[in-house]
Amino acid sequence: MMNEAIQDYIGxxxxxxxxxxxxVRELIIKSVPCKVEEKLWAKLPSFYVEKKFIRVIPFKDHINIEADAIMEHKSKLDQYKITPKGMLQIYLNQDILYDVLSVIFVDSLTIL
Structure with missing residues (x-):
């Protein structure tokens, strides 16, 4: 069940x-074996495992994904734009690379 504040925000x-x-939300939750906590952080939808996080930020025609492991996998993301701050942009007309994103989400949220 989605966090109510996130549901209101994305609505x-x-x-x-x-x-x-x-x-993207479902892929984050399915990718990691542990429980993911959803909440708004600074009005941004965020997904936490302990202190590690991924943010999924909606815009009019795309979403930005902030995750620690994006730059490690940059070579597999050449069809996407990566912002100067290292956020991945996925536009509505682009295919989602589920396998690459899943690895990014695991690498970003796994507690060693």
Whole structure:
């Protein structure tokens, strides 16, 4: 069940952005074997395992993903734009690389 504050926040966006957000959210939750805590941090949808986090930030025509392991896997993400701050941008018309994102999510949230 999605965090109510995140649900309210994402509800302000178009159905297409909501669908993309939900696909990424589900992939985050399925990718890691432990429980993921969802909450808004500074009004941004965030997914935590202890102190490690991933943020999924919706925009009008894309989402940004902030995750520690993005730069480690940059070579597999050449079809996407990566912002100067190291966030991955996925536009509505782009395919989601589920296998690459899953590895990024595991590497970003796994507690060693």
């Amino acid at each position: 302000k966006y178009s159905k297409d952005v909501q669908t993309l957000f939900m696909e």
